[in-house]
Structures are given as C-alpha cells and as structure tokens.
Amino acid sequence: MAKTITLRVYRGDGESGRTQDFTVETFPGMVVLDAIHVIQKEHDPSLACRWNCKAAKCGSCSAEVNGMPGLLCKTRVDALPTDKPITVYPLKTFPVVKDLVCDVSWNFEAAKQIQGLTLADEGSKEPLRMQQIDVDRVQEFRKCIECFLCQTVCHILRDNDRKDLFFGPRQMIRLASLEMHPLDVADRAEFIKDTAGVGVCNITKCCTEVCPEHIKITDNGIIPLKERVADTYFDPVQKLLRWVGGRK
Amino acid sequence: MAKYETFEYDVLVIGAGGAGLRAVIGAREKGASVGVVTKSLLGKAHTVMAEGGAAAALGNMEREDNWKVHFRDTMRGGKFLNNWRTVEIFAKEAPERILELERYGAVFDRTSNGLISQRAFGGHAYRRLAHVGDRTGLELIRTLQDHAVRLGMEVHMETTMTRLLTDGDRVIGAVGYRRTDGSIVVFRGKAVVLASGGWGRMYRFTSNSWESTGDGLVMAYEAGAELMDVEFMQFHPTGMIWPPGMRGVLVTEGVRGEGGILRNSNGERFMFNHVPDFYRAETAETPEEAARWVDDKKNNRRPPELLPRDVVARAIYKEVKEGRGSEHGGVYLDVSHKGEAYIKKKLPSMYDQFLHLGDIDITRQPMEVYPTVHYAMGGLRADPDSCETSLRGLFACGEVACGLHGANRLGGNSLTDLLVFGRRAGEAAAEFATREGHPPTPEVQIEEEMEVLMRPLSGGDGENPYDIQTALQEAMQEGAMIARTEESLRNALDTILALQRRAAEIRVPGDPAFNPGWNAARDTLFMLTSSELIVRAALERKESRGSHWRLDYPSEDEFWAKHNIVVRKDADDISIQARPVPEVPAELKAILEEGS
Numbered sequence: 001m002a003k004t005i006t007l008r009v010y011r012g013d014g015e016s017g018r019t020q021d022f023t024v025e026t027f028p029g030m031v032v033l034d035a036i037h038v039i040q041k042e043h044d045p046s047l048a049c050r051w052n053c054k055a056a057k058c059g060s061c062s063a064e065v066n067g068m069p070g071l072l073c074k075t076r077v078d079a080l081p082t083d084k085p086i087t088v089y090p091l092k093t094f095p096v097v098k099d100l101v102c103d104v105s106w107n108f109e110a111a112k113q114i115q116g117l118t119l120a121d122e123g124s125k126e127p128l129r130m131q132q133i134d135v136d137r138v139q140e141f142r143k144c145i146e147c148f149l150c151q152t153v154c155h156i157l158r159d160n161d162r163k164d165l166f167f168g169p170r171q172m173i174r175l176a177s178l179e180m181h182p183l184d185v186a187d188r189a190e191f192i193k194d195t196a197g198v199g200v201c202n203i204t205k206c207c208t209e210v211c212p213e214h215i216k217i218t219d220n221g222i223i224p225l226k227e228r229v230a231d232t233y234f235d236p237v238q239k240l241l242r243w244v245g246g247r248k
Numbered sequence: 249m250a251k252y253e254t255f256e257y258d259v260l261v262i263g264a265g266g267a268g269l270r271a272v273i274g275a276r277e278k279g280a281s282v283g284v285v286t287k288s289l290l291g292k293a294h295t296v297m298a299e300g301g302a303a304a305a306l307g308n309m310e311r312e313d314n315w316k317v318h319f320r321d322t323m324r325g326g327k328f329l330n331n332w333r334t335v336e337i338f339a340k341e342a343p344e345r346i347l348e349l350e351r352y353g354a355v356f357d358r359t360s361n362g363l364i365s366q367r368a369f370g371g372h373a374y375r376r377l378a379h380v381g382d383r384t385g386l387e388l389i390r391t392l393q394d395h396a397v398r399l400g401m402e403v404h405m406e407t408t409m410t411r412l413l414t415d416g417d418r419v420i421g422a423v424g425y426r427r428t429d430g431s432i433v434v435f436r437g438k439a440v441v442l443a444s445g446g447w448g449r450m451y452r453f454t455s456n457s458w459e460s461t462g463d464g465l466v467m468a469y470e471a472g473a474e475l476m477d478v479e480f481m482q483f484h485p486t487g488m489i490w491p492p493g494m495r496g497v498l499v500t501e502g503v504r505g506e507g508g509i510l511r512n513s514n515g516e517r518f519m520f521n522h523v524p525d526f527y528r529a530e531t532a533e534t535p536e537e538a539a540r541w542v543d544d545k546k547n548n549r550r551p552p553e554l555l556p557r558d559v560v561a562r563a564i565y566k567e568v569k570e571g572r573g574s575e576h577g578g579v580y581l582d583v584s585h586k587g588e589a590y591i592k593k594k595l596p597s598m599y600d601q602f603l604h605l606g607d608i609d610i611t612r613q614p615m616e617v618y619p620t621v622h623y624a625m626g627g628l629r630a631d632p633d634s635c636e637t638s639l640r641g642l643f644a645c646g647e648v649a650c651g652l653h654g655a656n657r658l659g660g661n662s663l664t665d666l667l668v669f670g671r672r673a674g675e676a677a678a679e680f681a682t683r684e685g686h687p688p689t690p691e692v693q694i695e696e697e698m699e700v701l702m703r704p705l706s707g708g709d710g711e712n713p714y715d716i717q718t719a720l721q722e723a724m725q726e727g728a729m730i731a732r733t734e735e736s737l738r739n740a741l742d743t744i745l746a747l748q749r750r751a752a753e754i755r756v757p758g759d760p761a762f763n764p765g766w767n768a769a770r771d772t773l774f775m776l777t778s779s780e781l782i783v784r785a786a787l788e789r790k791e792s793r794g795s796h797w798r799l800d801y802p803s804e805d806e807f808w809a810k811h812n813i814v815v816r817k818d819a820d821d822i823s824i825q826a827r828p829v830p831e832v833p834a835e836l837k838a839i840l841e842e843g844s
Contacts (some may be wrong), residue, residue, distance in 0.1 A: 010357055027492045028490075028491040029493050029605060029607065029608075030491075031493055034493040036799070039715070040765065041712075041714040044757070044758075044765075045712070045758070045763070045764060045765020045768065046756070046757055046763045046766070048764060049764070050288075051457075051458065052288055052457045052458070053296065053457050054457065055297070055498075057383070057386065058288075058296050058297075059292070060292050076605070084768055097428050097762055099762070105405075107670075108403075111394075116395065117351075117353035122643065124350075127306075127363055127364070128347075128351070129361075129362035132357065132358040132360075135355050135358060136725050138355050141356055141384075142355055142380070142387060142390065143383065144390075145386065167517030177355075181353075181355070220453060231680055231700065
C-alpha cells in the first residue's frame, strides 16, 4: 500500500502568510521537490517554488525543510520523521515574493561591485600558464552553485539583518577565488575590509555546514581573507613600511 | 489601450545561458545597449548541466590536432547534414574563444606544463575537451555571467517571452510576462538575439529542466522564421531510470569512459553484439582488450560501450524491447569492478548522486539506465557568418539555432558552439542596430498575445495543463522517441492534434503572480507546437540517419543524404520542404577525404 506524508507549506507573501497542509503519496526515492511537484499537479498549481535542474547543479530550489536550509532536490522525504508534518518554508534571510520563492536580488547587486579577474597583460591573447596545484583552491571556490544557503544561515544576515555591513559567505568565496587566482593582480584588500565587511564574520562556520558543494567556506576562504586584511592594515611592520614608502 | 511596461535596447537578447551571455558580451563590446531576458535567475540556465567539456583544437595534448581535424570529426558526426561553413567557422574559432574565456576568469584543469588540459570524448580524434572536473558548464556560465555583468547589461530575471513582435519580415522585439508578479512586459530591440536553448520536456524521459518547452523555437516559427533539422533529437544513452523521481537524470559518459560495462538481465555484455561494421576496426574485440583500454589507450581499442551515442542508445532500446531489460525497464551499467577507491576518486558526483538519491552504492551495485532526451540538433536556420535568421533583425545562436551538428552532435561541441556563435550573433546584432531604428510598437500583436496569456485565468472549469503535458509526454515517448515508424509517428501526431484542441480549454486557479500553473498553461502550447513540428519532420525523413532511427526505413537514403528538412509557417499551414545541403567547396572536401 502506498505510504502518504503530510507537508506543511508556507503560503503567502512578504506581508502576510499562513501554512497549508497537503497530503501526498510517496514513491521510492522521493525528494521534497518531487512532493512539491505532486502538490502542484494534483492539489494546487499556484503553489510557487523555484527549481531548474533537479540534480543539485543549479542551486535554484533552496528552502528550509523542518527548519533546516537545504536544496529541495536533494532532501529525501524518507530521511525525515513521519510522525509530524514536514514543514517547508522559504529562506528566512530574504524577503518572500510568494510561497517558497524569495527575492534574492541583493546577492546579485552585491556581486556587481566586485572587481573581476585582472591580469597584468590585459588585452593579450596568449594562453595563460598556471599549474594545477596553484589552481586547486580556486577551483574549490568556483564549485559554488549560488544556492545562497550560506547566505541564509549566516547570522549576520539572518538574525541581525545587516546586509549593509557584510556581503555574506557567498561573496567572500567569490572574492577569495579572485584573490587566490595565481595571475590576478588587483588589490581588493580595502574593498574586502570596508565594503564587503569581512571583519564582521566571527567564524561560526554555519555556512560551511550547509554548503551542498562542500566548500570549506570559512577555513579556506574567509579566514585567509581576514588574514590578508590583517596583514595589510594591522601588521605593525607593514604599517611602518607603508608609512616610510608614503603609501596609504 | 492595454497596460504594460516597455523597455528599449539596441540589442535585446532572449535567454541568459552560455549563448545569450556571450551574445551580450559581443554586443556590449560593439557599444550597443543590451537588455537580456531570462526565464530563471541569472546563472541557472541549462548550460550548468553540461559536464564533459568544451571542444577546441588547442592541441595541448596532441600537437597533431588542428581545426581541420575538428572540422572533419564534426562533419562526420553530423552525417554530413551540417552546414559546412558553420562547421568551418566553429572549428577555426573554437581555440580563440576558449583562451579568451580563461582571460575572463575561467579556471580550467591544467596539463603538467600549465596549459589547459583536454580530455577524450566520443567522436573526437584527439583529446580535445577543455574541462573542469565534471562541472564545465557551470564554469562557463559563471564566467560569462560575471564578465557580462562587468561590461554592463540590464538583466530581466524570471521573465518569460511568449511572442516575437514583427514589422513586416523584421523582428523588432518581444512580449511576455514577469513571473514574479505576472505583469505584462514589452521589449523593443533594434535587433533581437534568440538564445533560448533547446526543447525536451515533451518527452517522458528527459534530462531537460522545466524551461525546455520550445518557446524560442515556436515563437520564431510563429513569426515566420525558417526552421531546419527539427526531426533530429539527441538521446543520451544513459539516463537514470530508478528511482522514479530521478528518471531521465544523466549518468555521465565518464562512467563508461572509466570502464563501465553495460549488461542485460541475462548478465550478458550485450554491446559486443551491436557493433556496426563501420566501427568494427576501431572497437575492442574482447572484454580483455576493452578493460586494458582504460589504462592504455595507445595499444588497445575502445570498449563497445563507447560507440557513438546513437549506436549505444539503440542497442539499449533493442535489449529492453526484446525482453532482456532490467527490473525497471532499463539495462545495467556496472562500474563496481573498478573498486571503491578508484570510483570515489574518478566519479565522485556520480557516486554521490546514486548513493544519496537512488540508494545505490555504485562501488558495489550496478546502476539501471535507459536513453533520455538530451539535446535538440535542429532549430532556426541562421547565416553561418552573422547568425541572422530568415527574418531580418532576428539572430539565433546556441541550441535554438542549427547547422553545426547536422544529424548528430558530438559531445563537447555544444559548449563551444555557445561561445563561437554567441559572439558572432551579438556582434552582428549590434552592427544591425546601428543601421536601423525602432519601428512603432505593434499594439495589435501585443493585445492578441495578452488575450492568449490571460485566457487560462478566465475562470470556470477546464483542462489541467499538467494533464495535457503528461499525455503529450506519453505520446512523444511512445511515438517519436528513439525508434520511430510511420505508424508510431502518425499515432503521436493524432494525439498532439487532439491535445491541441483540449489545450484551448486550459483553466488554472489563482492570479498571475508567481503562479506555476498559469505559466505551465502557456508552456503547454509551446510544447504542443514544437512536438508537432518534430513529428511532421520525422514523418518526412524516410530513412535512418544519425539520431533519427526509422524502423520502417532502417538504412540511409541517397536523396536524404543531400537534403535538410526546412519547416516554416505558411499562412496557417505548416510548409515542409526538402532543401539541398550546401555543397562543400573543394578545399574542404579534401580535408574530409584525408581522414577516411
């Protein structure tokens, strides 16, 4: 006999909302996104939810299941307790557009301000030469699928809502991928410190925990950026050298 | 007068996958103002799904590789139905486009001397695919996204275009809706680049996302553009078939590349029984030789599992049809003999995908696979040099265009296609825009489209769009998938025509604000029309070639060897025409003959 589950789904917009219960039949291997699709097909086609690849490659279907942020396409229904309804909420950190869809445009606006890869020989057509060992770390960061789960669990953004202070883990990883690119010559230290706000992060590592790509966001990305900023601005030797050299 | 918001650009780009974003860059570099419209969020387009790599004859692995060999491989793969000039431009410009991507910020895997590493893939004579592990598509789209943002473009995310606006034989913009609030938007472009990608959602087994409903193809068709080669759909031989929620999701060719073996329910390694004579000389004769090939490619021939995609897909179809299928109606793909450590190192994402989503530990158990719809070879006819279509001011690039892949696409050629022709389309569109202005907005066309869009919300009982989609997927899967006959195609066509009548009565609840049911209503119309075009073209091509396999016409035909099928809207009828394949000039013919 087919088993059923109950999903308690957030319905509403940024101003007001409620939850609505739906009961769906499960099938082997069902993920929460499958259950949402069953609801759309059989119960209410107007239930809003983002998704694209359904293979954990695009990062569109982020939401909070039983309070835990994750990709709906990777969250197995049979891994969740069945004695109470499965709750499905939109990401808490961003304004809700409708139901499970929220407005993540802030992330794109922040990204716009970051200076891209800058090469010493800009304009040349020569192939770049880089060793694999030197790009391993950058490639780790470039696995990011922009699901924004790290942004949603970051307590500076989530609990304190200080998007004005901190660009969040996603953009830290983007910055780290540029700063650690073997051929990049740009100096982003001031930007990382003052605009992107790396100093605000107090390394709770929640971002690393939820990353579906298993990027070591804090250890490999944010901490080295903090060190870079500290070297530039707070190291007394560097300070002295800058003073002698007449640089800022 | 109808209420809608209007935006004006020199160049309007529809689609923000690899081709669309490269077109944005091309147009921006020529100084045009650019607006880009995408159905999803920026960076989520289907390009992210590409795993294998981007083919370009950089010659980093084998110095002998050059554009001529790439040209020859691509023409052969396409069974010579490709447009030779398109392929020539592609093969010549591919290396430059890849190197330029690196300067935008892409970080490809490296060779020991620090250059871009390239991997082997089916149909390519040399190791040719620039790659980043098994996430090359993500690298490509993110790089283009960041670079396009840097150059400045106006992005309209989660906005769906549903009709091209025309002024006589010229395309001057598009109308559609914003998904977030359901409001109507009109975009006016002095030139329009269509980079809307492929279509595969009309099949039950598909690796395509919800977006691949054929909107771009059908919008262009409705506007009067010429389409070509739409009968050719590529079926990837190994899609997941179990569990149900994972049906159609790709199992990368890399599994077979690392020594994966296909078996039927009798435990037989059946691919050895399906080697076509044409490939016999280059295929391993024994399982032992096939096993040695994985580590020593010089002295051994390829396993039969790595024959071209169409050959492997057909073999799997036959095994299942003849009663030797697996528990859930596929065949077994087994790589467990390579050992746990090897599999976890070489195929980490496949290991993860099956363990967490399928409860299958591929280091111990076989996977169950079946062919899945993967790529559309056909699309808009476009001038090879400028990408301009048969409609003035409309430029097409990427999967929605055609001519490069002919009857069958080689793996790795699509990512490079996006770069080469995305750039050309963007630049040509920007140049076109310097010569032309904005004609007046065609209000009647906008009102007509708004009427079509709003009908499903007019209340009362009606058809459910998802029911129609499911019935269509069933019909296309049965009648127009991998094995086709006159009868199966006719049956599919009858169903499509019946569903088209039902689709006029689609009704959905709610209002236009982020309402997937309402969005699905319009998508369903696109799926039905694109399906009809595929089936009608497939009926016409009475032969088997490339991905198009007719059980009632199992061989290649001399007439069809030299003709493409061109489809166009003629008044309210579908005009279908056999058009001669352009003659390959002598100097390129010599290249083709060199290798045979």
